[in-house]
Amino acid sequence: MPMRIIRQKAKLQAQTRDWRRSGETIGVVLTMGALHDGHLSLVRAALARADRVIVTVFVNPRQFNNPEDLENYPRTEESDARTLAPLKIDTLYVPAPEEIYPSGFSTTVSVSGVSDGLCGGDRPGHFDGVATVVTKLLLQTDADYTFFGDKDYQQLQVVRRVANDLDLKTEIVACPTVREEDGLAMSSRNLRLGSGARATAPVLGRVLESAANVIGRGGNVSQALETAHQALLVAGFDKVDYFEVRSDPGLLAIETADQPARLFAAAWLNGVRLIDNLPIPVLTQTTNSAQLCEPA
The missing domain is CATH 3.40.50.620 (HUPs)
Known part of the structure; x- marks a missing residue:
């Protein structure tokens, strides 16, 4: 039918x-x-x-x-x-x-x-x-x-x-999150990005991945977050609402990634608010993002 x-x-x-x-x-x-x-x-x-x-x-x-x-x-x-x-x-x-x-x-x-x-x-x-x-x-x-x-x-x-x-x-x-070939997380809001902003938008995912890897290897969390924040502004983002590490799945604010955790970001580009997140790849933790959908 x-x-x-x-x-x-x-x-x-x-x-x-x-x-x-x-x-x-x-x-x-x-x-x-x-x-x-x-x-x-x-x-x-x-x-x-x-x-x-x-x-x-x-x-x-x-x-x-x-x-x-x-x-x-x-x-x-x-x-x-x-x-x-x-x-x-x-x-x-x-x-x-x-x-x-x-x-x-x-x-x-x-x-x-x-x-x-x-x-x-x-x-x-x-x-x-x-x-x-x-x-x-x-x-x-x-x-x-x-x-x-x-x-x-x-x-x-x-x-x-x-x-x-x-x-x-x-x-x-x-x-799991579905991404464009250039790494930008798919979102209906992406339709509102102009061509110039669309070319810049994938920087968000790349900066997230870089910061998550630094933190996962034991790098200083505060320094990694500040570096990421500045990298987005330098790339052309207008404003960063947040760039934070939170526990997973409780989403409690944490200062060290000594437990299952995710990195979250929200930033503005050409009047559009983009969000993204990634698990921090600590060897001792597992993530909630699997290749197949899983029951909550």
Whole structure:
């Protein structure tokens, strides 16, 4: 059957009830659209795991703390549908805002701990918006599995915490970051980079890798972070929001990489905020980034 495009929650839930009566499992990939190969890797993982697959496209206003960022976020529903068609998913769910936040909606899902600092510090309210919309969409889609990439690693930990704390039945499946050939982590925001900025953007991944290797070999953490910060500015980045080492998976701020840890960065380039992260390759630690998607 061809992919169905559904916009109403009631129609979606009628569909999922039919699947349940047939004993079928449901995998969901949650997106804000402007789909790229990173999203498609999650869709393929869902197709391999579940009997039925739903992809959602919803630009969630509650996770934007900057109105201009919300206004400029790419909206490409028609091309997204064309991109998904060859994969033969079952349903593309594109809800209107009132399907997610009906009149009188007044509930917020808030996660402490793993949401502190990093993007949570620079974008007040962002992870409350993420946690709320993810909870809503997982309940609306009746998902058995949902798939998230390592690139938004703090978001992944927030979603894991929501599912665990609220006893959601959905299994959170983590998948590795997908990169362009030049090393830039794929992101819908990359569409907003001009050609000059796009040529500079891969420096973020290279600087992260260099700093992670220095720290992993026992180098001074503070010095490695300062060197990386300056390297981004010299390369042409406008501002660095953070360049930090955090424990993995707890995301606690640490000053020495004597435990499983990751290196996180967020920096601005030509008005676009780019984020990335890498595990610190200490010989005694393992990482959460595998070649195949793994249950959280």
